[in-house]
Amino acid sequence: MTSFMPRALNRTALILFPAFDWCISPTHPEREERLLYTRDQLIEEGLEDVDNIVFLNPELASHADIDRVHLCAPSSHKLLTESHLISAGATLRVARAVMDKEADNAFAIVRPPGHHAMQTVFGDRGFCIVNIEAIMIEYIRRHYGVKKIAIVDTDCHHGDGTQDIYYNDPDTLFISLHQDGRTLFPGTGFIRESGGPAANGYTINLPLPPNTGEDGFDMVMERVVMPILDEFKPELIINSAGQDNHYTDPITNMNFTAQGYARLNQRLNPDICVLEGGYSIEGALPYTNLGIILAMAGMDYSHVKEPDYDQARFRQPEEMTKYIAGVCDKALEVFENRGKSKEEALKKKVVSERKNIFYDTTGFNVDEVRQYHLCPDCPGFTEVTATSPRARIHAYTVPFNACPTCQRTARDLFGATQPIPQTITALQDRVADIYETK
Structure with missing residues (x-):
């Protein structure tokens, strides 16, 4: 990689918050070191000196922000640490940066993550307690009056919490690209999970087979995600930017790369990214986060490659490509039939x-x-x-x-x-x- 950076075409706001005081255990995959190598990589690449890339400080979300989304037992006050309030608060800060036009887009690189947190919350599940994207979305709706929002979840694990919160909301399109739930926690995210009775067809799940690579993700983006977004016409696009589809991730089984993540982000062009999973602390996150940031900023990301990157090793078998094409067809059928069951x-x-x-x-x-x-x-x-x-x-x-x-x-x-x-x-x-x- 190179240390020379031109001026960013897009004004991109970043918040980097590693949550030094919270972890499930010192050796747990979701611990502070997850983001320390990313921080070092961004400093080494000189992103702090790039014109039009702006680093912001996080803030504390209020308990009212949490309770607007969640039903917590015994209460949000008793369940959450300050780290959770800062992680959620960072998403509110980047939302304001975009909505108030301080920035063209923004990326909250934070932990703890949130997309496994359901509407009802009794504790931690899937490394998440509160759903930081949903807290941000309802904050945006409350303070800026935005109605139609699309969430594209690219974490390797199905975003079951986000799906749960918006399952019956036809104004929130939820699309999740993830490893097939038959092979990975939380065991959900099948195509038949398509929305509640008032919003059937507005939840789109794309369960991908283990070892899906760049070709598979490119196909899903081209055939399903972008056409559906074009038809839905959201006012905002949110990317739950989990990065555990990477080929070096220790707890998943996919074959994606930093180049793939950057290309996906360039195509998606989200208004706001929020970091979710990704547990290859040294082998993936410094590269994937950098690639996503450069894509958001409208800069060249072709040099962002893992030391052992070889495009030939990431080609997927023809049978897998055919299978993914079938998943795409079924997902498109779900969206095409949206809303038809509400009358019944x-x-x-x-x-x-x-x-x-x-x-x-x-x-x-x-x-x-x-x-x-x-x-x-x-x-x-x-x-x-x-x-x-x-x-x-x-x-x-x-x-x-x-x-x-x-x-x-x-x-x-x-x-x-x-x-x-x-x-x-x-x-x-x-x-x-x-x-x-x-």
């Missing part, structure tokens, strides 16, 4: 869904039932009951795009619900920006 679902008025959520770090399960109260004028509101060995949540949650009737009905149901011992009874109303418990 409206006849039921309330649609129930039950699932089991495994908290891998602490080893317990949560039984969760969702009742989608549907409405012909909006996505409706959701009643959530989640039970864990630690606590129970019973909540009414109103999305940002709910109509006044659904907002009022949810509040009335909350008011009529009698408190139960060991149960957090909550109203989460994003229209009024209210979070109440009893």
Whole structure:
């Protein structure tokens, strides 16, 4: 690599926050060293001296920012450390940089990550406690009035938490490119997971076979991601920029490269990137993060290559390419049929869904039932009951795009619900920006 950098074409804002005071254990893959080599690489490359690349400081998210998105047991105050508030706060800071036109785009290179954090939170799962992208998105909607947002999750693990939070929201397009859930945590992210009754077809999962390489990711971007984004026409594109698809990652089985990540980012052209996974501390992250930054800044990234990079070794077998083409076709069919099932679902008025959520770090399960109260004028509101060995949540949650009737009905149901011992009874109303418990 070279130390010479021309002026960036795009004004790109960066926040780099390694969270020195938080880790699951000193040897855990998700620890402070994840970003220290990246920091050193960016300094070595001279990015701090490049005109139009701006380094910003993170800030603390408030507990109101957390509670706008999550239903935490026993509370966000008791579950989160300062590091989690700074990681989430960094996404708010880069969001403001883009929305206030301080920058053309921005990248929050932070930890702890967040895309496995569901709407209900009882602790840490998949290295995540709160969903930093969702916290950022709802902050943007609250303060800037943005409606249609697309999230493209390129982490090797399925973004099950982000999917969960936006499953019944037709104004949030969620696309996840990930290693097939039959072979990797969290064991979800299949094509049939396509959205709730008011938003069927707005969740697009692309489960890719182990050892997928540059050709496979290029195909998915060209055939599925970009055409769907062109048709959806989001006001903002968010990249959950997990980098554990890299061929050196110790806990996954993919065959992607720094060049591939940079090319993907150049094609996607996101407004905001937020770092998620990526656990090859020396072999991948310094190269992948640098490649993504240069692509965002509109600079040449052709020199960003791992020491053992050889394009020939990353060619995938023809049979794998055919299989991925089939995944693409099925995913496009999901989007083409979006919204067609809502009319039938409206006849039921309330649609129930039950699932089991495994908290891998602490080893317990949560039984969760969702009742989608549907409405012909909006996505409706959701009643959530989640039970864990630690606590129970019973909540009414109103999305940002709910109509006044659904907002009022949810509040009335909350008011009529009698408190139960060991149960957090909550109203989460994003229209009024209210979070109440009893």
